[in-house]
Amino acid sequence: MSGPDPVADVLQFGSVASPDALAAELDADGYLTDDGLATAVFLALRLGRPLLLEGEAGVGKTEIAYALARRANAPLIRLQCYEGIDASQALYDWDHARQLLHLRAREASGAESDPEALEAGLYDERYLRRRPLLEAITTHGVPPVLLIDELDRADEEFEALLLEVLSNWTISIPELGTVRATVRPVVILTSNRTRELHDALKRRCLYHWIDHPDASRELEIVLRRAPAVRREVAEGIAALVAHLRSMPLLKTPGIAETIEWARAIEELGGQLDASAARRTLGAVLKHRDDLGAVGSAMPSLMAAIGR
Amino acid sequence: MSPSPATSPRAALATLAAELAGALRGQGLVVDPASVAACAEAWAFLGDTLNGLYWGARQTMVRSVGEFPAFDAGFAAFLGWTTPADDDADAVPTPIPTVHVAGDEVGGRLASRGERLAGQDIATCDEAERRDIFRSIAELRLTAPRRVGVRQVGARRGHLDLRATVRRSARFEGDLIELAWRRQRRRARRVVLLVDVSASMADYAEVLLRFGHVAVRAVGAEVFAMGTRLTRLTPLLDCDRPDEAVARINQRLVDRDGGTRLGASLECFTQQWGARGLLRGAIVVIGSDGWERDDPALLGRQMAEVARRARRVVWVNPHCGRSGFEPTAAGMAAAMPHCDALVDGANLTGIRRLNRVVAAAMAA
Known part of the structure; x- marks a missing residue:
């Protein structure tokens, strides 16, 4: 494999000796991980491999990249994928x-x-516009965190292009020649799994699936992210959301929705009962059919969490 | 816990990783040598805690959430915890997302005879009722929203292509004499319909073929019959009248109402047609009850292949609308983990739902 040595490049985390230590670092930034995710990120740093994160919307796939970049004091370069994205938007x-x-x-x-x-x-460098991928491998100084977000939205052809960059760490520009990487970025790819990614690309990556957090971890996240919310409210909301996620909803609420809901309840006086929950349901459910279904089931939901 | 420079622990880890790979392959996972090496490397960094062994292996050897149960079973076997789980436990399919489509119910307005028939199992209909249902199917509108793609291609008109224009203008010392144009490519997703025409599907295959007629005419779908072998039906279906299309198929299709070799038919399809790119980004609809004469493992592998290349895989099963339906047919159980949606194919309501699911998938 060509390219710079991955371990030496990730200086900020050179001292992080284990997944637990990395989890503590991220915790200090306000991002709560579990064993699996901490191990995945740790290995991505140590093995210098891209990390492919899959999971439902709102479980924190994108957020981990931001937390990592903040903690490492590294620039974050984000490439948001969409259908039809091509070299002129991703490379240069x-x-x-x-x-x-x-x-x-x-x-x-x-x-x-x-x-x-x-x-x-x-065709001089002066007239070259660097797009995220080129930018990420040719910066100087601290290796950036390169976030390639929602890769499943891009077309299959784009994956081939990405594969070329991620395996050779070079980008060829016909008018200019081949550009070699000066740094090896920490690469995090996310996918909502609306389609299966190509096997060749997956083979280059570490793979981790992020689940929704359980109620106790979600409670910790809510308390961390919304300090104004009282523990009692947060506990109830976390338990309610855990129930909602087991219901056949069109759109399962993510962590951000849980936090918003807890904030909304707190704003209304901090009394979590069926009527307050129903009035604030819009913070957590974003689909009319879901609102109807959950709204009518609210009394039994409240009973289920013992309120 | 820094990586040891000595080679012997490394070699020991590699041996261990290879052993685990063997156990995982025993569970039907594909583990390539590069993954084994990556796993050993990961373990070297993680130390020999159970957590480290588990996560290090799963994150380097598994590439899809659907493979987790098989991985867990193989990992347990590797540790000598259990004998590999028996087939019953393995056959539990991963839950597939339910398809929610609004407006399934016919409202309180005067329902026509066709509407009253909508929920009735086609196998229990008499000839006149079947004709009504067929007519309703022929009236289905499958519209392919011709999405304006973001991708652009060279064209005679459209937007100015600056990159090409600048290049040309260099020939004229910077004067813009020749302009280059690009426009957005319009395209619709391809629809591929594979219909099981074996004996067990005798009552239901025709409904799907008639839906196939609609799809061929409306969006240029490709339709194939799966029996003891694979037959391409598209040219037979491409005519104005559905009755004529069905008659042509009945006349030509020799292996109709025989046994089913779903896995072999699919393999033939992925190799002959999939290799030409027919599957890339396509909406694949498979109509079958999942009764497989051959080894269901082949069907499972082929479904995985189809799912990898297609955009959406929709399975239409005439039995899945019955209460208490479980995918017990071995073929169905093998195929389910690779399907995005399961639609009831026994009645008109199901076919209408199929129509909406396909239309929605084409737009997505």
């Missing part, structure tokens, strides 16, 4: 307006009249 593009200006300037000064030389002058 040329600054066409400035290229035209360049041609005009040359013409005006009469310096260059040979079309070949004129064309060669166009």
Whole structure:
């Protein structure tokens, strides 16, 4: 494998000796991990491999990249994937307006009249627009955290392009030649699993599935992220959300929704009963059918959590 | 707990990882040598706690959430905890997401005869009722929203393609003489329908073939019959009248109402048609009761292959609407983990739902 040595590059975490120590680091940043996720991130740093995180929306796949970057004092470079994304949005593009200006300037000064030389002058680094992938492997200093978000939204062809970058750590620009990586970024890929990613890409990655947290861990997360919420309210909300997740909903609530809901209840006076829960349901459920189903089941839900 | 430079612990870890790989392969997982090496490397960093062994192995050797149960079984066997779980426990399929489509119920308005028939099992209908149901199917509208893709291709008109324009203008010392244009490619997802035409599906296959007629005419779907072998039906279905299409199929299809070799038919399909790219990003609809004459493991492998390449896999089973339905047919149990949706194929309501599921998947 070519490219810089992964371990030496991740200096900020060079002293982190175990998944537990890494979990403590992330904890200090306000991100609660469990054994599995801490191990996955630890291995990604140590083995220098991309980490593919899958899981339902709202379990914190994207957030872990931000927490890691903050804790490591590393820049975070995010590539949001969407259908039709291609090299000009992910790798590089040329600054066409400035290229035209360049041609005009040359013409005006009469310096260059040979079309070949004129064309060669166009494809200078100055006119190169670095998109996230090129940016991530050619920065200087601290290796960045490269977040490739919602890869399942991109087309299959894009995966092939990504695979090339992630395995060779080079990007070839026809007009300029091959650009080699100066740093090896920490790469985190996320997928909501709307489709299966290509096996060749998965083979390069560590794989981890993030589950919804259990009620006790979610309680800790809520208390951490929304300090204004009283423990009693947070406990009730965490238990309610655990029940909601076992219901056949169109859109299962994520952690952010749990936090919002706890905040909403607190804003209304901090009394968690069936009527307050029903009035604030919009904070946690984002689909009309779900609102109807859960709203009518609210008394039994409250009974189930002992309120 | 720093990695030891000595080679012998490394070699020991590699041996251990290879042993685990053997146990995982015994559970039907595919573990390549690179994963074994990665696992050994991970273990070297993690130390020999049970947590470290488990996570280090799972994160390097498994590539999909669907493989976790098999991994857990193999890992336990590797530790000598249990004998590999017996088939009953393995056959429990991972839950597949239920398809929620609004507006399934026919409202309180005057229902036509076809509407009253909507929920009736096609196998229990008389000839006149069947004709009504067929007519309702022929009236289904499957519209493929021609999504404007983000991807652009060169064209005579459209948006100005600056990259190409700048390149051309260099020839004219910076004057914009020749302009290059691009426009967004329009495209719709391909629909592929595979219909089981074996004896056990005799009552239900025709409904699906008639849906196939609608799909071929409306969105250029590809339709295949799965019996003892694979037959491409698309050209037979591509005619105006559904009755004529069905008659042509009845006349040509020689292995109709024989046994089913779902796995072998699918294998033939993935190799002949899938290899040409027919499956890439497609909506694949498989209509079958899942009764498999051959080894269901082959069907499972082929379904995994289909699921990997397709965008959505929808299984239509005429028995799944019955209360207490369990995917007990060996083939169905093997296929379920790879399906995105399961639709009832026994009545008109089910076919309408199928129509909506396909339309929604094409737009997604």
